Structures are given as structure tokens and as C-alpha cells.
Amino acid sequence: MKISKSKIERKLKRKTNAHLVKLIIRLKKTSPSLANLISIPRRKRAQVNLEKINKNTKENDVVVVPGKVLGKGKIHHSIIIAALSFSEEAERKLKEAKCKIEGIEGVLHHKTLKVIK
Numbered sequence: 001m002k003i004s005k006s007k008i009e010r011k012l013k014r015k016t017n018a019h020l021v022k023l024i025i026r027l028k029k030t031s032p033s034l035a036n037l038i039s040i041p042r043r044k045r046a047q048v049n050l051e052k053i054n055k056n057t058k059e060n061d062v063v064v065v066p067g068k069v070l071g072k073g074k075i076h077h078s079i080i081i082a083a084l085s086f087s088e089e090a091e092r093k094l095k096e097a098k099c100k101i102e103g104i105e106g107v108l109h110h111k112t113l114k115v116i117k
Helices: 005-013 018-030 032-039 050-056 088-096
Strands: 046-049 062-070 080-086 100-102
Touching: 005 018, 005 032, 018 032, 032 062, 046 050, 050 062, 050 088, 062 088, 080 088, 088 100
Parallel strands: 046 062, 062 080, 080 100
Antiparallel strands: none
């Protein structure tokens, strides 16, 4: 499905967070589908538990969550993960599992990204 850049622009006008606006503008050029997922309203964004991430990833995968990572479950392997936000418990469990936590801008240079929503 093709994502309209003008539709992303309309969604962008409603955003007040300057950091989020810059991220969406950058993603619009490189990854329009990810820009679309991040530009949706906060109440509709993905909330993903660690157990789902653990089930859908392998060792050293690069994962992007266009929303919040929650702390239910455990992760049993090391990954590189980027999300808009993390719960305190999820962040603690990811650090215990030796996962690398980055901002979404930090993982854009990777060739293969796994988007979990």
C-alpha cells in the first residue's frame, strides 16, 4: 500500500512536539510507511510487550516499535531496539538482557529493520 506524503503532511500539522515533527519529516523521505505509523495520534500508537518482541525477533535483530515498549514478559536474547518511549520496567529488563536501546534516528542507517506493532 502506497502512503501519501500529503496525508503525512496533514497529520504533521497537528503535532506539537518539535522532536517528533523533525523525526517524521526525516522519515517521510526515507521510510514513508514508518513515518505514517509514527504520525498517528498517541492513543492509536502501538503498545508492545517484551514477550511479543521476544517471540518475533532473533539474536542481533534491529527492531523499531512505532509507539511504546511495555515490560510484560522477558526477552531472552540481545537485540538493538528503538521506540518512541519505554516503560521503566521494559527499559530495566532490556538492559538486563544486554539489549542496546537507541532512538529511532539511531537505527535508520541499518539495512534491515523489523517493525513490530
